Amino acid sequence: ExxxxxxPTHLIKTRGQQVTLRCSSQSGHNTVSWYQQALGQGPQxxxxxxxxxxxGRGNFPPRFSGLQFPNYSSxxxxxALELDDSALYLCASxxxxxxxxxxxxxxxxxxxxx
Amino acid sequence: xxxxxxxxDQVNVAEGNPLTVKCTYSVSGNPYLFWYVQYPNRGLQFxxxxxxxxxxxxxxxxxxxxxxxxxxxxHLKKPSALVSDSALYFCAVSSVTGGFKTIFxxxxxxxxxx
Numbered sequence: 001e002x003x004x005x006x007x008p009t010h011l012i013k014t015r016g017q018q019v020t021l022r023c024s025s026q027s028g029h030n031t032v033s034w035y036q037q038a039l040g041q042g043p044q045x046x047x048x049x050x051x052x053x054x055x056g057r058g059n060f061p062p063r064f065s066g067l068q069f070p071n072y073s074s075x076x077x078x079x080a081l082e083l084d085d086s087a088l089y090l091c092a093s094x095x096x097x098x099x100x101x102x103x104x105x106x107x108x109x110x111x112x113x114x
Numbered sequence: 115x116x117x118x119x120x121x122x123d124q125v126n127v128a129e130g131n132p133l134t135v136k137c138t139y140s141v142s143g144n145p146y147l148f149w150y151v152q153y154p155n156r157g158l159q160f161x162x163x164x165x166x167x168x169x170x171x172x173x174x175x176x177x178x179x180x181x182x183x184x185x186x187x188x189h190l191k192k193p194s195a196l197v198s199d200s201a202l203y204f205c206a207v208s209s210v211t212g213g214f215k216t217i218f219x220x221x222x223x224x225x226x227x228x
């Protein structure tokens with residue numbers, strides 16, 4: 001059983017640029033959630049996708065957007081990058097849209113904005 | 115709105131001693147409660163969950179947690195700490211009224227000294 005994989009693992013961007021982060025969910029999971037974890041803080045919920053539709057969103061501006069594909073993999077896009085966007089971005093999958101069960105996390109993509 | 119509080123930034127304990135990592139929550143309706151562990155530069159790993167039933171739940175690596183509805187708490191415990199337990203621990207909550215978004219606390223760093 002393949003776990004959650006994320007790419008790239010590390011990347012550096014400059015202010016104003018755009019970035020796309022990718023996530024492959026665990027086999028059999030149809031729900032993907034994205035989190036932002038700033039240094040020394042807990043993961044902050046960005047949004048969740050269930051069967052290709054956004055199924056909940058946290059307190060993040062519209063320049064944070066996402067997609068989920070028919071194979072349930074997902075992308076997180078961030079436009080007009082700001083210095084405060086520097087963080088570890090975590091993707092988590094789960095087998096249903098109702099998070100009564102555990103989330104399965106990838107290793108994360110560490111974004112540095114200069 | 116739902117929220118999670120972890121009042122201690124850091125917990126220090128000697129190897130072999132019992133450990134407790136505290137968590138309180140706020141949610142409308144019935145909570146679904148979780149503990150996750152994070153090792154340096156890694157994603158989060160699920161430890162245990164409370165959905166319903168017995169207030170004492172057992173999880174991975176000898177950890178357990180006690181759900182206390184009147185105190186809205188879900189403290190993580192282990193009878194005998196190991197040096198290898200040293201890591202960052204996150205409490206999390208989700209609920210039907212919260213749209214099943216999983217919200218995390220700020221985390222507690224556990225140091226186990228040999």
